Amino acid sequence: MRRAPAADSDERPLGITLLSGLYLFFFLVSASTYGNPFPFLGRIYTDMPAKALVVADCLICLYLFLGVIRRQRLTWYLLIAYNSFEIINTVVNVKFISVAELEHLIGTPVNSDGLWVNNIAASLAILLLTQYIYRSKRLFSNRGYYLF
Numbered sequence: 001m002r003r004a005p006a007a008d009s010d011e012r013p014l015g016i017t018l019l020s021g022l023y024l025f026f027f028l029v030s031a032s033t034y035g036n037p038f039p040f041l042g043r044i045y046t047d048m049p050a051k052a053l054v055v056a057d058c059l060i061c062l063y064l065f066l067g068v069i070r071r072q073r074l075t076w077y078l079l080i081a082y083n084s085f086e087i088i089n090t091v092v093n094v095k096f097i098s099v100a101e102l103e104h105l106i107g108t109p110v111n112s113d114g115l116w117v118n119n120i121a122a123s124l125a126i127l128l129l130t131q132y133i134y135r136s137k138r139l140f141s142n143r144g145y146y147l148f
Helices: 014-032 047-069 073-096 099-106 112-135
Strands: 038-040 043-045
Touching: 014 047, 014 112, 038 047, 038 073, 043 047, 043 099, 047 073, 073 112, 099 112
Parallel strands: none
Antiparallel strands: 038 043
């Protein structure tokens, strides 16, 4: 029978591998929104501000991906902060961005109930992910401050 790897071993646990894949996916999703309107803290940004926000989000996701791969302890703190901010941002956006504003911006009707349910469900999923990250602190055993 095979034992689970210790927190400080060189073998990467499955949870860390899946977590790194998830943040790589977040990076790709963020990069794919380049050039589109970007909702941020209750406002929808377009043009250059939206592109700048997407680039910033991509850089953060890339750093988180690399930090998870390297099992960096600093990344553990940043993951919790980033996920908490994403939850707050989603709730603020749902509260302050009206359905009429979205419909005007994208040019098609938007189901307000579906929008609310999807955003809250995504926030709950990120909350559960953050709970897993919080409980996995021992897996982030690299105490170095630099990725490379």
